[in-house]
Amino acid sequence: xxxxxxxxxxSAIAVAGLALCAHAAQAPQxxxxxxxSKTVEDVVVPLPNEIxxxxxxxxxxxxxxxxxxxxxxxxxxxxxxxLLLGTVIADGFVAVQAEDAPAVKEIGQKxxxxxxxxxxxxxxxxxxxxITEAADKRDWESVRQELDRTQNSxxxxxxxxxxxKLSQLVSLGGWLRGTEVLTSVVTxxxxxxxxxxxxxxxxxxxxxxxxxxxPEYKVPILHEIQEALVDVKPLIDVGNRPIPRESxxxxxxxxxxxxxxxxxxx
Amino acid sequence: MTPFVKILxxxxxxxxxxxxxxxxxxxxxxxxxxxxxxxxxxxxxQGFQVxxxxxxxxxxxxxxxxxRQQLFKGNEYWFWLGTEVERAKISVHIYDSDGKLAEDPxxxxxxxxxxAHVIPKTTGSYFIIVSVEDSPEERxxxxxxxxxx
Numbered sequence: 001x002x003x004x005x006x007x008x009x010x011s012a013i014a015v016a017g018l019a020l021c022a023h024a025a026q027a028p029q030x031x032x033x034x035x036x037s038k039t040v041e042d043v044v045v046p047l048p049n050e051i052x053x054x055x056x057x058x059x060x061x062x063x064x065x066x067x068x069x070x071x072x073x074x075x076x077x078x079x080x081x082x083l084l085l086g087t088v089i090a091d092g093f094v095a096v097q098a099e100d101a102p103a104v105k106e107i108g109q110k111x112x113x114x115x116x117x118x119x120x121x122x123x124x125x126x127x128x129x130x131i132t133e134a135a136d137k138r139d140w141e142s143v144r145q146e147l148d149r150t151q152n153s154x155x156x157x158x159x160x161x162x163x164x165k166l167s168q169l170v171s172l173g174g175w176l177r178g179t180e181v182l183t184s185v186v187t188x189x190x191x192x193x194x195x196x197x198x199x200x201x202x203x204x205x206x207x208x209x210x211x212x213x214x215p216e217y218k219v220p221i222l223h224e225i226q227e228a229l230v231d232v233k234p235l236i237d238v239g240n241r242p243i244p245r246e247s248x249x250x251x252x253x254x255x256x257x258x259x260x261x262x263x264x265x266x
Numbered sequence: 267m268t269p270f271v272k273i274l275x276x277x278x279x280x281x282x283x284x285x286x287x288x289x290x291x292x293x294x295x296x297x298x299x300x301x302x303x304x305x306x307x308x309x310x311x312q313g314f315q316v317x318x319x320x321x322x323x324x325x326x327x328x329x330x331x332x333x334r335q336q337l338f339k340g341n342e343y344w345f346w347l348g349t350e351v352e353r354a355k356i357s358v359h360i361y362d363s364d365g366k367l368a369e370d371p372x373x374x375x376x377x378x379x380x381x382a383h384v385i386p387k388t389t390g391s392y393f394i395i396v397s398v399e400d401s402p403e404e405r406x407x408x409x410x411x412x413x414x415x
Binding site for chain 1: 315317318319321330332333334335336338339340341357359361363364365366367369388389390391393395412414415
């Protein structure tokens with residue numbers, strides 16, 4: 001392991017050297033996007049902290065007021081657990097922004113419980129332990145990294161047993177909670193740049209398409225989310241026009257309602 | 267050479283050949299990802315958070331793949347492409363949703379690696395175009411990772 005680490009470090013130094021001496025060949029200034037339609041890969045859903053990072057650069061955010069650690073209801077339906085798992089991981093990113101160690105630890109345990117409930121507990125036990133240790137040391141960068149690893153491990157474990165749809169629900173839960181927090185912050189301190197962070201029409205279409213392919217999940221909250229996304233779409237798919245304050249508020253109302261639905265029993 | 271030494275020598279060669287076969291046969295997107303992460307390593311020290319998630323696949327020489335990615339104004343992104351095929355020539359470039367080149371000019375490509383850098387002017391969808399320009403293999407594994415700060 002030590003040898004591997006040494007090798008990795010040496011390789012990293014070599015790569016850094018490459019970056020200094022290597023240049024990219026000239027790329028075309030313009031390409032025809034329509035011609036790419038058959039070769040486009042699925043979108044990678046951004047983690048909430050990617051959005052929170054951009055939000056932080058617009059001004060100080062009082063992250064503490066967005067920390068949520070309430071236990072919520074417990075579910076037995078796998079789609080509901082998957083959605084909740086996504087939102088709880090997103091809550092972890094909020095707690096990291098707030099540098100709230102007790103909340104991070106509590107969320108780490110909750111993630112573990114939910115992962116066990118869905119049958120992928122083994123894959124994240126080491127991450128949950130690492131989250132607690134890093135939170136004790138207030139090593140926020142490591143906590144962030146472990147939360148990312150947690151989500152990745154959970155989704156990989158689900159994909160391995162062909163539970164891709166549950167994996168997509170984890171992403172959806174995280175995206176909804178992230179959007180709820182983003183719109184809450186921007187509603188309180190409105191700025192056009194903050195509102196622009198909501199310009200994610202392709203991501204929304206991605207989730208709509210995925211939800212359409214889950215008719216076997218007879219869970220009311222999924223139907224509710226599907227209907228709500230139809231309402232959100234025109235508010236964020238505005239082309240080059242700015243997203244107004246009223247739209248941000250509406251999206252916040254919708255995502256808050258959905259967020260409550262995800263954590264509450266029907 | 268005694269018969270015993272001959273047999274032993276033969277077995278060692280056979281094992282070595284099997285080892286080489288294993289390396290070639292089981293080279294995968296995971297190996298390509300290792301190289302992509304290797305390219306990202308120096309940037310972590312500069313504060314970039316590298317995502318655990320990644321894209322991967324295989325392409326023939328001259329083939330391209332587009333990856334759609336949501337980017338946020340205010341963040342800075344690097345995309346790192348890796349392959350395990352030593353003499354392959356690979357590239358990665360970033361375009362906005364209108365198909366206009368959006369990357370900064372400090373991207374680079376060399377051997378197993380290529381990288382592209384963007385500070386998005388607007389929040390929205392971007393296309394990351396990965397390409398195997400040339401390769402001695404029929405199909406070349408690739409993996410793309412990204413980081414932001």
